[in-house]
Amino acid sequence: MRRFLVTAIALALAGNCATAMAAAPATMTDTAATQATTTQLPRNVRPTHYDVAIVPHAQTLTFDGQVTITLDVLEPTTTITLQAVDMTFASAKLSPATGKGKAVAAKVGVDADAQTATFTFDKPLAVGSYRLAMDYSGKIGTQANGLFAIDYDTKAGKKRALFTQFENSDARRMIPSWDEPSHKATFTLEATVPSGEMAVSNMPATATTDLGNGLTRVRFAQSPKMSTYLLFFSQGEFDRATAKLGETEVGVITQKGVVDQAKFALDSSVDVLREYNDYFGTPYPLPKLDNVASPGASQFFSAMENWGAIFTFEHTLLLDPAFSTQSDKQRVFSVAAHEIAHQWFGDLVTMSWWDDLWLNEGFATWMASRTTQKLHPEWNTQLNAVAGREGAMSRDAVATTHPVVQHVETVEQASQAFDAITYQKGGAVIRMLEGYVGEEAWREGVRNYMKAHAYGNTVSDDLWKQVQAAAGKPILDIAHDFTLQPGIPMITVQSATCSNGKTTLKLAQGEFTKDRPDKQPLSWRVPVIAQAVGGEPVRTIVEGGSGSLDVPGCGPVVVNAGQSGYYRTLYSPEQFASIRTGFAKLPAIDQLGLMGDTWALGLAGLQSPANYLDLVKATPAASDPQIWGDIAGKLDSLNDYYQGDVARQTRFRKFAIAQLAPVFARVGWDEKQGEADPVKILRTRLIDTLSSLGDDKVIAEARRRYAAQDTDPAAVPAALRKTILAVVARHADAATWDQLHAAAQAEKTPLMKDELYQMLSSSEDKALAQRALELALTDEPGATNSAGMIRAVASQHPELAFDFAMDHMNDVNKRVDSSSRSRYYPGLANGSLDPAMVGKIQSYAEQHLAAGSRRDANTAVANVIYRVKVRNERLPAVDAWLKKHGG
Template identity: 25%
Template sequence: MVVKEIPLHENLSMEARHLNANTSGASSRATPTTTTPTTTTTFSRVYSVSITTAVLLISFFICTLLAVGFIVYNFATCGQLTAEPGEDIVCTSVHLRHKSNHAQNDDLPKYDRDVRLPHSIEPLKYNITLEPELSGNFSFSGSVQIRVRVLQDCYNITMHAEELNISRNDVAVYRVLAQNQLDQDSLRIHKQYLVGAKQFFVIELYDKLVRGSEYVVHIQFGGIIQDFLQGFYRSSYKVHNETRWVASTQFQATDARRAFPCFDEPALKAKFTLHIARPRNMTTISNMPITSTNKHDSIPNYVWDHFAESLPMSTYLVAYAISDFSHISSGNFSVWARADAIRSAEYALSVGPRILSFLQDFFNVTFPLPKIDMIALPEFQAGAMENWGLITFRETTMLFEPGLATANSRQRVAAVVGHELAHQWFGNLVTPSWWADIWLNEGFASYMEYITADAVAPEWKQLDQFVVNELQSVFQLDALSTSHKISQEVYNPQEITEIFDRISYAKGSAIIRMMAHFLTDSVFRRGLSKYLRDMAYSSATQDDLWRFLTNEAKASGLLDRSTSVKEIMDTWTLQTGYPVVKISRHPNSNAIRLEQVRFVYANSSKEDESLFWWIPLTFTTSTELNFANTRPTTWMPRTKVYEIENRNLSTDKWFIFNIQQTGYYRVNYDIDNWQAITQHLMDEKHFEEIAPANRAQLIDDVMNLARGSFLSYDTAMNLTRYLAHETGHVPWKAAITNFNFIDSMFVNSGDYDLLKKYLLKQLQIVYNQVRFEDSRSENEDILLLLKRSEILNMACHLGHQECISESIRHFQNWIQTPNPDANNPIGPNLRGVVYCTAIQYGTEYEWDFAFERYLRTSLSGEKELLLTALGCSKEPWLLYRYLRRGIAGEHIRKQDVFRVFAAVSNSVVGQHVAFDFLRNNWQEINTYMGSQITNIHTLLKFATKRMNSKYQLAEFEEFLHDAHWDYDRPIQQIVEQVETSVDWMTRNYKSIVKWLQREVGST
């Protein structure tokens, strides 16, 4: 999956509320009444009762006793359940419902620490029937028969269920007999109940479940198709002001249990057969093909779709979608989208089969399913989801309109398609045994998206872009002391959600890339192939992968008997952070001294001195200039200090370690080597002798080493002077990322003009190269298009006059164009900078014009550009209005709330507005979003990125305290970011100002 942080919530079902009301009503009706005679005369009377009356009275008495006994039994067994600390026990009488004291348990944790299922039962097959109502209250009903095998003698069946209505009479358990027939008599159920803090549904039996035997659990259930973008959810779109509904699924990580009762853990694989009812005018797609369709017996204009049985897979990969979409196909590969957007799916259909074929060859494992469907949903929380055979996408990650969408959009579609198709092997065929190793899914898919994009479009130079997009990006997060290990133990849905972050995705992909280079491509691929073949249809841990790669490496002579891939890679997956290697010459010798220490931005007192890594060492010198060989020359073992003897290194003018930045570490040098490298870069004729990825590495390393106080900002800023003649996309992207941080620190200061003057000077040559122009030609160099967008955005942000005036001119031309919705004269790759700059320097008129275009366009990519640009205004009241519209649920989709907050937070004025709005409205925001993502965490990250004073830090911490936020890892990381920014201002601001005064003053 491309990613998401999704918190969970609990709802008291409507049926449960109705139950409470009906129960009280029934009690009052059952109360007997008596009549008092009015006469005062008394006399004796003889009563006689007929035999018939006597029988009826006795029968009534017996029935009453049975009914009372049944009620007492139900509530007595429920009352006998004792809640552990943090548990919310939900009992069953007629429906699953919350206990009456639930409202008083708000201080209890939402989840138990450990929510793993017992190991006594494993599922084998699911047979699922669903009847959704795609209008009205959007309810659904269904049934599931789960065939299970008993692994240990036991008396209960524990599975998952969340926000489902299940009545006592709707649960039955049957034993499977020798001939695969079911015993006619169901097992006797003692009681059944929910454990809310575990999301468990427990069936306790009088009869023992015998080890080795198989049983079928039959459950009928109901629920609501919610709009919180998780589980079985609904979304909509409009056609000529008519609302069209779509029902689809998002189950990763722990939300299959919201759609049907199940054993919702990744290792508990089973086969699935689905039967789904739908309106006749719609279609249903799922993991497997439809085998038959027939008329529904009881719902008018509904039909049943029956799907083929799946291969063994995890519950989180089950998927289905009901829509009126159109589709186009190429063989067994189909793409689905709104009818008016299906043409935009042609690009995905053109690259999808090519990537699938490439991956089959790369892994040497055939794709095992009979078909693949990809569907672009109008509303989707993640970027995409890799459900086996039915991949679901946000529209912007699957749809691309040539001539109307940006080059970045085309690249993103290819990358996300590659990412999700790679999951069909890594994640779907072989699945992590538990979420602690989710990086095996996401790291591999994130790495393979670059490999697959490079295969279908080598001219994009994706492998160079990996350095700045993934590795250098995650370096910043992983430099926090509050980062976490790649293989991070997690125990409940909250913690599982938290690790779907840049560490699992980007760091995971970076260490896989490092491993592929030190094992060599051929050994790496052979090891992966054997791993996938031997572990197919089962679950695995990272140690399983290490075993296969070690065997292949030893068979190829790459590793000796005493070394294993596990020994090396455990230092990267089971330790937090990464090292910086300080490399220096020894005077009058051939010895080169290497010293490793964990790289963190915080004060050195926070460093963990016990962390050391196995580090693959690659290097070249000013004489060799070999930037192609990425196989390690030697290794730095797991020790603090290490020395190597190398005459070339000791005598050459300069050397560079970590070729193409294939190793996941930073490199620091002695001052003489930094000065020699800087001198070479300043040579306009020879600086390109250093590979683009390594020029980007030098910029990123030196700037971050200064940021972390490993060297002076004088050394770092001196190296950036060479950018005056740099025109490469990758080095400039590294530079812009690093200067964006300094810009965010300086922008509220009185010396910001010095930084602007310096950067505008450095930009002059590359700005003149890219110019303010755009071609709609499909043949233009995509790297030039990407670079132009980066450079123009930076230039306009810094106040470059031509950039600003050209942006305003292009936007005014659009305003004056007849029918601006059909005719946009602005080139697609200029629109981002033009829209933002024109709105920034415009008035309410320009803002309203852009918002109207947003409402009218049907192109998802164009909507995304406009949403981002609308946050560029400098008018606080417009930004407040924009944020209010963002959570109003009228014009802006729930999935796009984060884009709105990110856009508003991207300016100085906007960040103050965003934080103020969040502080005053966080409860409303949480309610609107369904408390379903760590959504507040994400919004807080946007709203605090420029905070760098003690006052702002205190204000932020006061908000956290008043809002009673848990100090979980995401919050800790945000607080640490602000703390390090405050510390950075104290340590570095004045020295950078002095350097800028010298540099700008000399021009």
Template identity: 30%
Template sequence: MPSRRLVFGLSFLLACSTTGSRPAAPPSATLPPAVSDDAQPPLGKLPAGVRPLGYALALEIDPTKERFSGTGEIAIELDSPHSVIWLHGADLHVTSASVDGADAAYAQVDPGGVAKLTLPRTIGPGKATLRFIWDAPYNQHLRGVYLARADGRAYASTHFEEISARYAFPCFDEPRFKTPFEVTLTGPASDVIVSNTLGVDEKLAANGMKTLRFGATQPLPTYLVLFAVGPWDEVRVEAPPNELRAKALPMRFFAPKGRAKELSFGAQAAVPILALLEKYFASPMPYEKLDHLVIPDFEQGAMENAGAITYRETFLLYNEGISHPDLKNNVADTLAHEISHQWFGDSVTMRWWDEIWLNESFASWLAARIVDQWDPSLDDTTVLFNRANGAMSTDSLRTARKIRQKIESPGDIQNAFDGLTYWKGGALLTMFERYIGPDAFRAGIRSYVAAHKNGLGSTDELLEAVGRAAGRDVKAAFRSFIDQEGVPLVEVKTSCDGSRGRLELSQSRYLPLGSEASRDRIWHVPVCARYGLGTEARESCSLLTEAHGSMDLDGCPSWVMPNASGTGYYRWSLAPADLARLRDDGYTSLDVRERLSLSRALLAAVRSGTLPVADALAAMPYLSRDPSGEVAKDPIGLLGFVIQYLATGTERDAARRFGGELYLPVADRLGWDAKPGESSGNRRLRDAAIGFLVDVAEEPRVTAEGAKRGRAYAALGGQSFDDKAVAPGLAGLALATAVREGDAAFFRGLDARLAKSDDEAIRARIIGALSSTRDPILAEKALGLALDPRLRENERAIPPYVMFSDPAMRETAWKWTRGHLDQLSSAFGERGMATFPGVGSVFCDSAHAEELKSAFGPRAGANPAIKRVLANTVERVSLCIAQAEAQAQSAQDFLRKRFAPARTGTRPPGRAAP
């Protein structure tokens, strides 16, 4: 139902539009034929020839109602005569549509939201104005305009990326169409009403409502528009003026009612992070203000709407002494990521979704860089390093996708927003920045951002700008990584001729054992090596563009690290003699990420079958004693793999005992309680070591302590959790242990707490803990939470994921999941369901691979996102089978030897060979 007519028009747009400068000409015989209504609906891009010049939208959004309504005008320009205009609109009840005042027929012709506007007469070329009146239900799956509830209150917000603006208003829902938006919102007078710009006029309306008119935006694509109406609490800060910005920038932070104090860390971090980004781009924040809104139910981590960023709770709220300490990284990294999008993505936008890496890879890379500058103690660069390593594992699959791939359908678009785009892309930029040099790289980015301000950009334009600044062509090198899938394996051998040293390099595709992909592939790999020369460490870089190459060194090195500072996006291996020298002479000269890179090189060699797992296991005691917590916790991944997949029976007990030997001393040294001023590395080591001992090694003493602390933390006799009982980083683990070791009464008591908390982080602890039960009856109840109305949509996947991760409960979880796929599908929505087959990645046998295919295959339909996730998952299972077959004997030999009866089993770990 339309609530009101537009009170303003588009005259300013029509008068001064520069994009629409072509004079209107009368139709004539020389013009192309009119586009008529017999054309097929365009399911990918809209056809050329019609483009929007500006929108004027007025919406009434009352979060206490079931529907919202709107009226809107879209100024358009047509290149040729049209009798039909294709645009987007999904689930909108359009009650009136017209073109230049004459009635037109609007119809949604495709479930994905393609709409057809049949005109009363042929119009164009030239300008025209479309007018619509509509109403629509709030979206049920966190898209378009939707409602989120917390503490009995309803909040309305929008989430439009990638293609959900069409659920809010009729539009041309593609990123290449950047236009100004004039927005007017009407909502309850007591609510906060926010959009992309500052309000310029506010009036009370009838029935306890108010109307806010916002200033016209800079040119924006539909996916960056935001409307929000709800009872948020507000904190205001100001980013003071600086050499780039003459005026202070208003920043408002909005938390769900009653939670404003949890905004203080984010609000403090945002001001310096914004200043660092302005300095990096050498240009001020592109918009007049910057709001940050926490939405109580949110699909993603955050969304970079221009001037009005929206966040999931755990990506902006932080509660000292209660929140998990890693949430600080989350908040700082997310702020830097989303604020950097204001330039990269918002001000300069990609033309189509195949270029989304321009947004996401850049924001991921730059966020880590900026957070490291702001607070090095958060060690955000190591967080990015670890994420990039995870991406390498996906990228090693035969079924991996390219970062830049063809986008033809809505499912392809969702497909493009995966870990490869974010973390492989972020790692590539880290690698090329080091290779080109940070100053030249930054100069290239600055000139690209300045040249395309408020417009569109592309990979080619960016690479040309970086190439100009660097004084060399970087296109071929970049493209070799973004236009083909896979991770290079760089094999390195030192050669010495008198005082001259050289690295012999060769490359092929890194493949795990069992892979059916081809190794035959060439990248232009910027290889940077550090090496020892006398008492010094030097660095040399070269671009490896062929299958074989070499790099001259300044002399004959005593050791070589083939991936300087771990910034290269490649796997590497050293000739055995070189590896021994790196271990014996170089290890103490390596930085943290180089030591991590060495640890990951061993793991990669085990996975590819080139290193017996026994040799890698022999190196683990050495790595586990590394002074950096980040390195010391790294062997846990390999130990978990051995315990779960390579060892059975008594060998599994021996593997657990081996893990206990490495990490019990660590847990005892670090204790359960946080130490004031300890490094993030030590804190993460404590959390990882205790987590490993409880969940994987099943060490009785630590498990008993965990359960005791979990019960004390739950404090079920009282009203709320006892935050003093356990460090925040271990609270989730302790609570889960208490459930696993506890009885039905404890389970029920904890379950009852769900209704009492609206805090996403606390709720996730409760749901995760309940899902950790091993009692068959309680497990059924825990899995049922996925469908429980008390859960928010973004919490529903927790129970199955947690239970799949426990080998003892995996089969229970799988049986239940297979029996409830229809219900899960409607609870998760199509988008949530697309990533869900990933739960099966933990299996390691062919029967389950077949079951995964038969369960999820028929649901994939034509959706490329679910197809890809399923293909990745089935491939991971088959690789695990091949690796377990190849390495099980080696693992068993190692464990038998180590715990042979003749020896006492307490052999000191010694300095083992990496």
């Protein structure tokens, strides 16, 4: 499942148990308001097949259900416990699976806190196979948990569609079930829907019956054996477009009238599926693969890999020619590549328990990156791997980090497992290990893993053993070092001595942290690649805390050449000076990696933060567009640290604008014929950043174009519409805000309507931000947009947004999917520079979160403390550098 949510304003990047627990853990006890729901069920009964019949009542947000579960009793028992939430049971009975023998009624006991329903029988059930049949009813939600409704505007009026979202622990909201990944079973689904609406599930429909009362019953083919969280159902007024790849029908499903906006997604899905059929060596096994688009949004995810029926919010699947950008196009492809990778890593082979979630998400992250670069080399997205690694390292460098393979006991902990460590660090570790064993050996290991574990469940070592066998090269120890312990190795280049045409490096391994300068370093076996400028790369393993290698050539030497390693590199001042002098000659990927290390090491106090500004000055205006995009982002971050100090911020902004303005002059406002795709993305990034830095020329030009759009069609080209609107919204006065608000109210395209409400929440003006917060708690923006609006306010006014959310928690909770709440509220405070915010976050956690569910709250506290430290202890060195260099 892809969890990174993109708006028109910003891209938010922001235990040691390696195997699944064999028995249900003890229930945690805590007096906090949020219950720590114990997740695992007893292992004395297991399901093999579900027959499910659903009758949704969309208008009343309720549904009726019937399910018959074929199950095996593995040891005598008088009870069967499964997971269920917000359900009322009318009847339950058990009969032998053979059909011979009398059915017996069961008493049903519901434990709302544990999210379980227990069926009790008068006599112990003997070992054997049975069918447990239930009639029940449940609730349809308005946030993306379980079976939920999405309301959206069209030119024909308001519409409502239904979708499901079950990962990680919400299948229990629609079906009483064993809602755990290791309890795989087959499913047959039947749904009664309004005639004229389309019903969608994992498998094709096999029978459609007109019931004669405005309703139609649709029955779908039996699914393969799969985890409960991968089941999918949807109904609504949809269109579907298809293409064929061999025997597989590939489809996209959208609201009526916009299916043409999914053409790129459909074409991309075919290309990706063809590539994966070859890469995995195991062909996609289902007869169809749909991607289903939904209006709206979630604070938890943007797409979900349901087997044969991927769910994706419209903002990550559709491309509207009226306003979609090159970034949107690349995101559509990348997310599709991520979710289709899950059809193998996650769906065909599934982690045994959420401890090994990274087997799904880290692999899909890596696979999407690899595949995007291979199938669209013109985008040059290989540099994105460095940006992803930086996101992981930012999270991994504080005390609240966790291993890639993590200990999960509760529903809340499982939800919190979907983070940058699982996704980005997991993907970075795979990239490093693939570079160590070689592409062919890695792929052979993956193919063998798929064949050995198809339709089953695994732990991380199952993958490592297959890769190690294929490579004939030991990787188990390296893999364990990077997945079973947290943190980031730091390779220090102690000396670099040149003699007889080669450079000898002496290396030491420590640990990089942002908040524990005296921490005793952990030990890793680190694959290191070093290369002199213009020379050949050399590999070694740094283990036992030190190492050395000889590198051909005597020029500046880059450690972590090619940037496949997951570690920081610290150079001596002399070595750094040498690399800085030759910076323009480095490959773009090494420039980006060096800048990432220099930025992080400088803010952590391991070298001068001004070193980063030296690299900015050393970067030619004609450098790779993605290098300048990264520089723009980091200069914008430094600008944020100066908030509240007008004089110092003005001086820094003058420097930052002076660096970016010449680059923007080369790019310009208007697209040029034959322009490379990365340049299109850089244009929007520079406009946004220069606006954020207060560049009067850029702000004035954006306002001019906005005002002229009704009389000059060329003033606001489609590729710049969202960018220009975002600049205008950020610097809006009350009259302009009202004008944008009226546009949002009038907009009938859900994709653009949602963007406009986000933009209304991005104002730098505190009074307008307050108006946006109040608007968010009305029905006007739509049930799934409100939480995003509050988050958008937090990007400019974190204290205001956090305090507002705390004061209106009951109302906000209704607008945040339950999977996100424990991370949503602390996330509002992440950008704060106010030390008082630490106590506020801690108070929230103590009052509302169980002790085992406070990881995100603790991380937010660590981030605020770190930001305050950077402002107080690092900015003076930046000020001194600016003064010296005329800033």
